[in-house]
Amino acid sequence: MKVLLTGSKGMLAKEFVSECCNRKDYTIIAPEEEECNITDISSIRNAVNRINPQALINCAAYTDVDACEVNQEKAFNVNGEGVKNLAQVCEENDILLVHFSTDFVFDGKKESPYTEKDKPNPINIYGESKLLGEQYMLNSHARFFLIRTSWMYGKRGNNFVKAVINKAVDQFEVRVVDDQVGNPTWTRNIVDISLRLLETEQYGIYNYSNEGDCSWHEFACEIIRILQNLENKFHSTRIIPIKSVQLKRAAKRPTYSALSKSKIKTATGIEIPHWKDSLKFFLEEENKL
Numbered sequence: 048m049k050v051l052l053t054g055s056k057g058m059l060a061k062e063f064v065s066e067c068c069n070r071k072d073y074t075i076i077a078p079e080e081e082e083c084n085i086t087d088i089s090s091i092r093n094a095v096n097r098i099n100p101q102a103l104i105n106c107a108a109y110t111d112v113d114a115c116e117v118n119q120e121k122a123f124n125v126n127g128e129g130v131k132n133l134a135q136v137c138e139e140n141d142i143l144l145v146h147f148s149t150d151f152v153f154d155g156k157k158e159s160p161y162t163e164k165d166k167p168n169p170i171n172i173y174g175e176s177k178l179l180g181e182q183y184m185l186n187s188h189a190r191f192f193l194i195r196t197s198w199m200y201g202k203r204g205n206n207f208v209k210a211v212i213n214k215a216v217d218q219f220e221v222r223v224v225d226d227q228v229g230n231p232t233w234t235r236n237i238v239d240i241s242l243r244l245l246e247t248e249q250y251g252i253y254n255y256s257n258e259g260d261c262s263w264h265e266f267a268c269e270i271i272r273i274l275q276n277l278e279n280k281f282h283s284t285r286i287i288p289i290k291s292v293q294l295k296r297a298a299k300r301p302t303y304s305a306l307s308k309s310k311i312k313t314a315t316g317i318e319i320p321h322w323k324d325s326l327k328f329f330l331e332e333e334n335k336l
């Protein structure tokens with residue numbers, strides 16, 4: 048399958064490129080933003096005409112959650128209008144569209160995992176802008192997979208795992224919030240399940256994250272615990288629990304945003320790894336380099 052990938056410099060996009068290099072059944076073409084800017088429909092049309100893909104995987108987004116509060120126009124333009132443009136071009140050319148959204152479309156007031164049927168109610172601009180993109184997709188006539196995911200980390204790009212490690216290198220104490228609960232997700236697992244989903248032709252909206260809930264504090268403790276075992280370092284690092292209000296961040300975050308994965312498990316037959324197992328694989332792989 049020939050795939051056009053947008054947002055090629057991002058964390059998830061780079062995982063798609065590296066995974067598809069190893070798979071004969073996918074040819075992935077990942078132009079830079081200058082050659083495929085999702086906020087410019089003619090730029091998307093030109094890329095589609097040049098590449099003639101069967102599927103378009105959209106990893107382009109404005110993902111700086113706090114900056115979205117300040118740059119609201121950019122947030123709605125990239126995360127909302129950009130997705131509308133993609134859906135329109137995919138519909139015109141009968142291209143399958145794969146797009147990613149977020150647990151941050153929910154307000155966090157539920158006490159059990161959010162299903163695809165739960166009503167979104169974002170509490171920050173990033174979530175609102177991502178919801179706008181979802182709505183454009185749901186109203187389009189393109190064939191699509193809309194995959195909501197959460198708390199992503201991977202080899203490339205800035206993410207929580209790297210941030211904790213970088214802090215632990217310099218500081219004996221790392222402060223992490225313990226009043227937000229969700230599901231960590233390794234980019235490798237998202238890529239695997241997305242490619243499997245593509246084969247199903249069961250289009251629609253799906254949740255995907257690793258199994259198991261935790262707070263950011265528990266997540267940080269596990270990162271350090273694994274590294275202590277692997278590298279015999281960070282033995283004096285302490286992860287100190289704090290509350291979200293102490294961070295004084297621009298954007299509010301949902302206190303609970305775990306995702307139910309029943310639908311994607313049924314559609315793909317894939318058993319989803321627990322977040323602790325994926326984290327261990329990831330850190331072991333990084334450690335070998």
Ligand SMILES: NC(=O)c1ccc[n+]([C@@H]2O[C@H](COP(=O)([O-])OP(=O)(O)OC[C@H]3O[C@@H](n4cnc5c(N)ncnc54)[C@H](OP(=O)(O)O)[C@@H]3O)[C@@H](O)[C@H]2O)c1
Pocket residue numbers: 053054055056057058059060080083084085086105106107108109110111125129147148149150177195196197198199200204
């Ligand atoms: N990271 C997470 O924890 C997380 C959680 C849930 C869902 N998601 C979703 O997963 C998807 C991938 O996230 P990610 O973390 O891989 O994002 P990322 O690393 O921030 O990558 C997004 C890429 O899109 C590019 N981009 C921005 N505007 C663009 C435009 N108009 N046209 C083309 N490219 C553009 C960005 O370039 P610049 O950096 O130069 O702006 C960046 O390279 C996103 O839809 C995100 O909302 C992420």
